[in-house]
Amino acid sequence: MRVGVPREIKADEYRVGLTPTAVREYVSHGHEVIVEKGAGAGAGYPDEAYTRAGAKIVPDADAVFSGAQLIVKVKEPQPVEWARLTENHILFTYLHLAPDPAQADGLLASGCAAIAYETVTDAQGGLPLLAPMSEVAGRIAVFSAGETLLKHNGGMGLLLSGVPGVPPARIVVLGGGVVGMNAARMAAGLGAEVVIVERSIPRMRELDNMFQGRILTRYSTQDAVEEEILKADVVVGAVLTAGASAPKMIRKDDLKRMKPGSVLVDVSIDQGGCFETSRPTTHANPTYTVDGVVHYCVANMPGAAPRTSSEALVHATLSFGLQLADKGLDALKTNKHLAKGLNVLKGQLTHPAVAEALGKPFVDPYGAWK
Known part of the structure; x- marks a missing residue:
């Protein structure tokens, strides 16, 4: 799968979705990783480090979104990024949709599959990516x-x-x-x-x-x-x-x-x-x-310490991201904890708490892609 890492564009956000170490893991699994120029600079990761890890550096966000199937970010997509998402994308990032109906509408209109770090669970009932x-x-x-x-x-x-x-x-x-x-x-x-x-x-x-x-x-x-x-x-x-x-x-x-x-x-x-x-x-x-x-x-309080935060985040998200890259959405069918992260699919809200908060219908995520 082609995995894309755009530069974060939210104000004062310097974290990055994948570190060079994480890129190497994706590449070792047989995936192609494309990284926007300067995406890791704010966290202290130069483009050269990504190149050494096996990534391809592309000039802008358009190249990332048009060239990748799995988009790995940190913060919720901004309006200009909603417009780049399509039904062919899997978005893996923090979303926090409940208080943000505009973002929810943007993701629903895009047709993408959006998986939120903050609702992925673990066997102990915790939120390991949060x-x-x-x-x-x-x-x-x-x-x-x-x-x-x-x-x-x-x-x-x-x-x-x-x-x-x-x-x-x-x-x-x-x-x-x-x-x-x-x-x-x-x-x-x-x-x-x-x-x-x-x-x-x-x-x-x-x-x-x-x-x-x-x-x-x-x-x-x-x-x-x-x-x-x-x-x-x-x-x-x-x-x-x-x-x-x-x-x-x-x-x-x-x-x-x-x-x-x-x-x-x-x-x-x-x-x-x-x-x-x-x-x-x-x-x-x-x-x-x-x-x-x-x-x-x-x-985005952790954005003040982007080096520490990026590394800590990637340590938590890496295994889940690799499952998505290896299996696509089929990974959600075999991992119930990752499936809890699915918030949006094919123009439908697929997390009950998010749907309730936004006053929109909830669609069972397993039935949504049958």
């Missing part, structure tokens, strides 16, 4: 919060770690999954006071054992969330429902009662955000303020 970026985003969220708390960035002028005799910042993490755990790990390591609000009692036990009492856990109720956000200097939103829009954990009316200069970091922004006042921002302009509370809602 996990590595969740790890990076959770850690970056804390660094970004610490920077945003500084006075010149609009925060209250608080040092995350405190100093002897002066207490540290109180960081409340909403959600104890991969993002939340990594955010808590970084925050606790920096000396902050950390509270995780979580609704799974078994998960709270795991976190308690993991952190050995270094953090506090609270069962997630409306009262608990309200109490904690009023005491918080930083709130990290880390809630997720696979494929669906993120639930709104903090309403606009809550902001007036929060500490002036406190910081909200919405890691769930790709799925629509878990704060009512969230809207996507970029690394170039990461923050805005509503009712005295600073919002950090960068939609």
